[in-house]
Amino acid sequence: MPDVMIRGRIWMSVLLAGITATACNNGNKGPKSDSIAMRRQFAESPVLSPAQSLKQLHTEPGFSAQLVAAEPQVVVPVAMTFDERGRMWVAEMNGYMPDTVGTGEEAMNGKIVILEDTNGDGSADTRTVFLDSLILPRALCIVGNGLLVAEPPRLWFVEINGDKAGKKTLVDSAYTEGGNVEHQPNGLYRALDNWIYNAKSSKRYRREGNRWLKEETHFRGQWGISQDDYGRLFYNNNSENLLGDYFPPGLGSANANQRRVSGYDENIVPDNRTYPLRPTPGVNRGYMKGVLDDSLRLVNFTAACGPLIYRGGLFGKDYDGNAFVAEPSANLVKRNIVSDSLYLVKGRQAYTGREFLASTDERFRPVNLHLGPDGAIYVLDMYRGIIQHKTYLTPYLKNEIGMRSLTQPLNCGRIYRIVPEGSTPVTEKLGRKTEDLVKALGSNNGWIRDKAQQMLVDAQDKAAIPMLKALLANGSKGTVQVLHALWALEGLHALTLDDVTAAYVKEGNTAFNQSVLAALPAVVNKQNAGAAETFLTELASRENEAPMAEYLANVADKYEPGFGKGLSKTVYEAFPNNPYVADAVISNAKDREAQLLADITAWNPDTNLVIRRRLEKVIKDIKNKRLSNMDGALAKEYPRGAIIFKTVCQTCHGMDGEGIQSLAPPLNHSEIVTGKKERLIAIVLYGLTGPVEVNGKVYKVSADMPGIGSNDEFSDADIAQLLSFVRNGWSNKAEKVVEKDIQAVRQQYKGRQKSFTMEEFK
Incomplete structure (x- = not known):
């Protein structure tokens, strides 16, 4: 037809x-x-x-x-x-x-x-x-x-x-x-x-x-x-x-x-x-x-x-x-x-x-x-x-x-x-006078504030430093003007630990305080590491500040080895079922995940603790990555497949095939990928509408996976290479796909336009 x-x-x-x-x-x-x-x-x-x-x-x-x-x-x-x-x-x-x-x-x-x-x-x-x-x-x-x-x-x-x-x-x-x-x-x-x-x-x-x-x-x-x-x-x-x-x-x-x-x-x-x-x-x-x-x-x-x-x-x-x-x-x-x-x-x-x-x-x-x-x-x-x-x-x-x-x-x-309606707003033009730019940090318009900060930083305008310090000392606490002054000083390499701790408002706006604390990496040094530790330890005692304290723990740890590990222990023992705390702890444990798991298990053997479950997931991901066989040999065997994966599939499923949050589920260890090749071919040709279950987990991604069967750029041989590539990449191992397989599926679903759902394959 x-x-x-x-x-x-x-x-x-x-x-x-x-x-x-x-x-x-x-x-x-x-x-x-x-x-x-x-x-x-x-x-x-x-x-x-x-x-x-x-x-x-x-x-x-x-x-x-x-x-x-x-x-x-x-x-x-x-x-x-x-x-x-x-x-x-x-x-x-x-x-x-x-x-x-x-x-x-x-x-x-x-x-x-x-x-x-x-x-x-x-x-x-x-x-x-x-x-x-x-x-x-x-x-x-x-x-x-x-x-x-x-x-x-x-x-x-x-x-x-x-x-x-x-x-x-x-x-x-x-x-x-x-x-x-x-x-x-x-x-x-x-x-x-x-x-x-x-x-x-x-x-x-x-x-x-x-x-x-x-x-x-x-x-x-x-x-x-x-x-x-x-x-x-x-x-x-x-x-x-x-x-x-x-x-x-x-x-x-x-x-x-x-x-x-x-x-x-x-x-x-x-x-x-x-x-x-x-x-x-x-x-x-x-x-x-x-x-x-x-x-x-x-x-x-x-x-x-x-x-x-x-x-x-x-x-x-x-x-x-x-x-x-x-x-x-x-x-x-x-x-x-x-x-x-x-x-x-x-x-x-x-x-x-x-x-x-x-x-x-x-x-x-x-x-x-x-x-x-x-x-x-x-x-x-x-x-x-x-x-x-x-x-x-x-x-x-x-x-x-x-x-x-x-x-x-x-x-x-x-x-x-x-x-x-009825307004005639005027475009404000920024001059280059230092005092005018510092004043503009208090504008009601966020664009003006941003641009003034950027101009001060780009010019490395050192004359602004005392004015910015005065804003931190005398400006209204917890305001966006103070934030811009603080980050302008950071860009001018003139910010100090005292500036950060003075800008922080105890029991104040959490979002404001987080922005202030994010400047700590720029100011902690060998001389003030002890003071920074005291400050972070106090923050770690409060659940709403604990994730930020943990994210910043390694800043002081560079100068006081062991501090970061000790702070991590403090926060995960205090808040073991807070996912934000858990992930902050794991973020500071690169290549030390197994030891961290052992420490947590020794402290509390409960297998349902959020931090334990999230840590075990990371350790599993590390193991899968090490088992990966997505090497140069596979790309040489399927050159067109490797190119198509990189230009079409990688952007949603990730270079490592582990999927991307809110975009697409994993291809690695996926029974959809390594199962019946006819099913995978149909999905790639015509698309897939979620939800999708992979390894017992349901992915409710809101976007459809579009098919590429109507794209004249890709021949059936190209698509066969792509599927062979992903079916044998990472930790996957499955039968290769050939051009005749693609043609057979096209013939089976001749005239089809709509995407598949997983229900149709049951």
């Missing part, structure tokens, strides 16, 4: 189902309608001018959307940052998916441009090309006199000489090693602690003089990253509204043997429901039951990205600390309310049945959100029909793209700002 007929029948079945279905209330619109009526209403998806598209943007009452820039001033914007003059530096990913097979995606047509509003009317009126001839640029960050630019696979630092690109320095030759366009590192978010963090990555960077430091940290998110007032990081993946950290970002990743650390990569807002303003049949799995509702609207996130913790001070107190999340496949931006409970961070959606921002224009594709120097939220709109990358594009979605001519346009892009 011709493929187009198959796709047509699938879509007809969706329509027929909609005819008999009960219409749902859309929240925003109110009137009821069935899917066939909705299909008629939105049968076409015309390309709209910026003014026309703006009219189709609907905001929460009390707010308005304003057009800041549009083509030809900006094209396909995917990331941006502001400089101290309030100018926008924008990454344009012009080459992304020119058509459904990605023809010409490697063209050197990406750019970094500078957009400026010279007359103060809120709209950009000048465009300067800073860099061109780039291939799919995806992130940027201003650092001192230069710009970090992520151009896969490299990370460059490019000096800025009068808005022209100067000397280029290679910071990381493998910044985006592995993965496809949807699954490569991005973000380059400069956090409160003076380090630059990334989404879809475990790396962080920092400039010290003319050197670039690179360290491993926790793996985080997929596209976009943000921070709150205390420097905690927030992110997400395509199917999950909001993820984030309970503890400061520079801690908890010291033990490479420890795969999961409580308090990091936590699910902050588990509610993934979406409320589009229009039908959204053009999603990759739109034919599957439960993906769309009766009026063809997306039910749950499928392309969540670009999270922003709002810190602008312009919207009012009810919005401070709220988390906004973009969903381009549903043409909307969601608002979540986030709150603290000791060191836990939890959140909920702000509304049921409606969104903060939504559009009836199908080509409105918000892919990133940024806080501006005026306190507004800036929305980057790629303004495209195609946002799904070719690697996972289903025949169903290809048909949708063709039906409404969604391939075009390729030369559009818009940037909006969201402001309180």
Whole structure:
């Protein structure tokens, strides 16, 4: 049967189902309608001018959307940052998916441009090309006199000489090693602690003089990253509204043997429901039951990205600390309310049945959100029909793209700002006077505070030190101004242990205190190690401070050997069933896990203690890793398989095949991988919908595993190599897969479009 007929029948079945279905209330619109009526209403998806598209943007009452820039001033914007003059530096990913097979995606047509509003009317009126001839640029960050630019696979630092690109320095030759366009590192978010963090990555960077430091940290998110007032990081993946950290970002990743650390990569807002303003049949799995509702609207996130913790001070107190999340496949931006409970961070959606921002224009594709120097939220709109990358594009979605001519346009892009209705916020420009920058650390706008701190640190402005010390001594205790002063001193290498202990507020805000304590590694030395020990020992006696005390124990241990081990014993004996304490203890026990288990067992033989169970899991993981046979010989035997694993599978299942928290279950020791090869082939060709049980553990990952059977890049021989590779990698050992096996399964399920569930294989 011709493929187009198959796709047509699938879509007809969706329509027929909609005819008999009960219409749902859309929240925003109110009137009821069935899917066939909705299909008629939105049968076409015309390309709209910026003014026309703006009219189709609907905001929460009390707010308005304003057009800041549009083509030809900006094209396909995917990331941006502001400089101290309030100018926008924008990454344009012009080459992304020119058509459904990605023809010409490697063209050197990406750019970094500078957009400026010279007359103060809120709209950009000048465009300067800073860099061109780039291939799919995806992130940027201003650092001192230069710009970090992520151009896969490299990370460059490019000096800025009068808005022209100067000397280029290679910071990381493998910044985006592995993965496809949807699954490569991005973000380059400069956090409160003076380090630059990334989404879809475990790396962080920092400039010290003319050197670039690179360290491993926790793996985080997929596209976009943000921070709150205390420097905690927030992110997400395509199917999950909001993820984030309970503890400061520079801690908890010291033990490479420890795969999961409580308090990091936590699910902050588990509610993934979406409320589009229009039908959204053009999603990759739109034919599957439960993906769309009766009026063809997306039910749950499928392309969540670009999270922003709002810190602008312009919207009012009810919005401070709220988390906004973009969903381009549903043409909307969601608002979540986030709150603290000791060191836990939890959140909920702000509304049921409606969104903060939504559009009836199908080509409105918000892919990133940024806080501006005026306190507004800036929305980057790629303004495209195609946002799904070719690697996972289903025949169903290809048909949708063709039906409404969604391939075009390729030369559009818009940037909006969201402001309180009737307001005309002014972009604040930062000068370079030391006293002005120090004063700006107390601004109501988090962007201003961040930028002022960064400018002081980048300039290594020593004249600021006495002013910052005065802020610590005389500023209001427990305020964000004090935090910025403290971390500015850390960046100037002028912070002391006395500064840290004085800023700490006993019985104060836990999140504030954690941010203060995170600066301890920068100040402890041989002379003050004893005082640091006394301070940490006091903290360890309180359960809400014990995880932080334990994370920092090894700082003093470098100068007073044995202190760290003693503090660990104190906290695990006091709080043996606290998972955050347990994982903090394990994080400081790299390559000493067996001895730690023996010590715990000797103290208390109870096998149900949380710390014991979590430690035993780490020891088991170490054993599995040692048994790994994923060596060069396997990659040589299956070269195409190794490449496909690295670019398609590794980004969710991990390089070691042990899975990634909130993304995908393990492949190593998986009976799904090593069992019947026909089942595994079917899953890889057509995809899998969870939940998934591996080795007796149920993984309720929210994202579907997409199939690659429709991807023209991969031949049946390639897929056979991939499966042979994973079936014999790590500790797996199973029969190899050959091309004929793939062909047989294709024939068995000829015409199938939807993903499998594990129930179908029983």
